[in-house]
Amino acid sequence: MTTIRDFMTDDHRRCDDVFAEVEQAVAGGDWAAAAAAFARFQESVLQHFAAEESLLFPAFEQKTGMRMGPTQVMRSEHVQMRELMQSAAAALAAQDADAYAGEAETLLIMMQQHNMKEENILYPMCDQHLAYETDTLVPQLRAEMPGAGE
Template sequence: MAFPPLWDGSTIGRIGALNLDRNQTIDRASGQCGRIPESVKCPRGKYLMPINVGGAGAPDNGSSDSGRLGMDAITDFMAEDHRSCDALFVAVEQAVARGAWQAAGNEFRRFHDAMLHHFAAEESVLFPLFEQRTGMYRGPTQVMRGEHSQIRQLLSAAESALAESNADDYAGTAETLLIMLQQHNVKEENVLYPMCDQYLADQLETLLPELQKQIAGEERLSR
């Protein structure tokens, strides 16, 4: 199978920046996630204003009445968690801009944990299932795992800069991290997640709750 140009590692061009206003708050209350059924809650709840990373949202293709799962259920669910992680990143940026280093550190820990839980959901649940179903072990999932490793390194660098209250180092690392997250999310939301929706449609009833469990960090409690 030939993959779209997004997978060649090149720059994807201009992508919308995180656009939460500094005066807006993030609503962490739980809610429903697009067309995902009521039995599956949004990964980390909704917030007041979406973050634009390129308009990768899937088109509305029907309701979820009678427990019916939408054609884009995986894309919707995982993209919602992208937005939630983005919102946590914005909170870190806002704290740094105020010079509130302790608050920035606290917000960063929330962001960092959210990112690792998101990666765990993909690497331990979604990617292996996709690979087993398609036989594609060296395709898009391999690319995404490599980018996860790079993002983890950037998260570590940002954490060190925050611990030293080094605004310049943090700003440089955060800018690189932002660009990489934007490109990474576009690849997943435009290519990989839709492929997962196509090949894993018969697995949704068990797959979505397991993804939610990983994203919420509940897998650590069950060990």
Template sequence: MGTICDYLVHDHQRCDELFAHVETNVALKEWRRAEENFRLFSGALDRHIWMEEGILFPTFEKTIRGSGMPLGMLRVEHQRIRAIVNRICDALCRSDPVDFMLHTETFALLMQQHSVKEEDMLYPLLDRILGSHTTEIVCAMREKVESTIQ
């Protein structure tokens, strides 16, 4: 089964790979294909954020008092991520390589900083604190992914 950290780090990598396909498509000026791959990426990212905000964060908040502030900051970052993803989508719809690159650079920076916080601090902490609930948490996250893909 692995840990919560293992599962979510793997999901980060999956989202990164999906976005890399979009970047490749844009570089090749394959705009329609870029839009198709972007939909796959965007759906995966939405599911990832939902797993954190819908399953992981509430479980953590129930377990640890005072955890709302750091998680609140991550939720704000999720809003920023969604906003920049919307700008990337707009650039794709307009087949605008300049806007795409500008927003992609911002997105990459934001995701790098966000992922470090989660992968190096939050996820390992969650594994330590919620370790006895790992199986049910990872199963709930998998069920969410499977139910939205079908």
């Protein structure tokens, strides 16, 4: 049985890998490849956020009664990362490597900190409190995040 932590952490790594492709394309001056990779990255991250916000977080909140705790912090950080992705996309569209580098660095730091909190605190809590729901919840999460688990 796949745990929530393992499944969601694997998806973090998948998103990280696509983000690295963007950086390599920008460094090589291949703006078309950078834009295509960024579109894949942004779509994957937004699907990940949506799955957490529509399935995982509500299930956790329902089970624990914690609505103002870790899930609220994660939702707030999702808002900030969505804004950073929009700024990074605009820098890519303008083919401004310096602006993109600044936005991407901020986004990377925020993602790393966010992912560590989820992977080391929230997901283990989900595995603990949602142990009996994992067999149905993980397939639902997979359905909301095409490409996850590959």
